């Protein structure tokens with residue numbers, strides 16, 4: 001439960017909200033406690049009290065100092081304030097609240113009204129305002145200043161309630177957001193998981209690519225993987241079908257001829273010999289095919305144990321062409337090699353020779369008399385490219401993407417020992433050398449196979 005994205009999100013939001021509101025509350029508290037308005041209001045009230053007292057003093061009805069004091073004390077009492085009368089030499093003459101702690105009044109100076117904060121003997125703070133009287137004495141109004149906690153408590157309506165309300169709203173919002181966000185993130189994940197389950201049961205349901213970027217990447221990768229899996233399963237099925245089919249034909253003829261020999265229907269010794277020859281040829285063909293298939297399987301599995309040594313490609317091609325020249329001359333095909341520099345790659349020389357020998361064999365097979373086969377070696381950056389071009393019949397566009405497949409033969413009628421495995425093996429060998437093989441072809445004009453290998 002605590003591991004679910006939803007809970008985690010909710011906890012995170014909750015923490016963020018608490019911290020944010022805590023900071024706001026602290027700032028508000030500092031502001032409220034330090035608020036100068038509180039003092040200003042206090043001094044204003046005291047000023048009004050003193051001004052009223054002064055006006056009363058000037059009025060005709062007030063004659064004596066005692067009258068003036070009485071007036072001031074009365075007004076102070078209506079404001080719940082304390083009033084003091086100070087003599088010109090600074091002694092407290094009267095105090096409306098003599099039981100309250102004594103004020104440490106500073107020496108009062110000047111002709112105007114003065115305001116200030118003073119501390120009592122017991123350490124509490126008082127706000128005072130003082131008015132100078134005609135006789136040189138002072139009339140003082142004093143009120144205790146509230147403690148910061150008391151100020152906060154008094155102002156709680158102003159800040160505590162809105163904060164609590166804000167917290168509730170934010171919490172509700174966080175709940176909705178966490179719900180929505182977690183669904184947005186997890187829905188595509190659950191969908192991909194469900195698709196993976198059904199894929200395990202053999203059904204491929206494409207995952208819709210939506211939700212957050214990361215989930216879309218995952219969905220795309222999953223779909224790609226599933227498609228490749230399907231393709232590889234399909235090609236595996238095809239492969240098994242092809243192998244069975246390819247083995248069936250020679251086996252049928254072996255079986256037929258062997259039966260004929262056993263039945264005695266093969267006839268005379270000469271006929272028996274020719275039947276035995278067919279059997280031997282077909283068995284040899286099957287043997288070659290099985291060996292090739294085993295080889296392919298090893299290359300596929302990466303257990304072919306390729307050597308890794310420096311291979312000089314120009315010399316390798318020169319030797320190969322030297323070997324093929326008599327065959328080319330017999331076929332009336334011109335064979336040429338073009339290479340400006342030597343190119344060395346790291347790999348298995350015999351295997352690479354197998355690749356080019358296969359390409360050249362194919363070119364010879366498909367190029368009519370009078371045609372040309374050109375081999376070009378070219379260095380390109382960190383790679384070497386070997387192009388084998390012929391002026392043969394070319395490969396139809398619909399066959400082009402398939403010629404590297406196992407058992408694919410362009411011309412099905414032509415069996416002549418070819419099993420359609422040559423290019424498949426060539427591609428596996430080139431891939432094992434971290435290279436790639438590509439083909440370009442125009443029907444009637446010829447084909448070019450390009451092998452690209454990393455230089456040593």
Ligand code: ADP
Pocket residue numbers: 358362363366390392393394395403404408409410411417418419420421422423424447
């Ligand atoms: P195979 O030669 O045994 O049939 P490959 O794998 O070598 O098998 O080639 C597959 C198919 O590609 C061939 O059957 C042929 O149709 C086509 N092909 C290969 N090389 C050439 C070429 N140089 N010109 C025309 N077609 C070619």
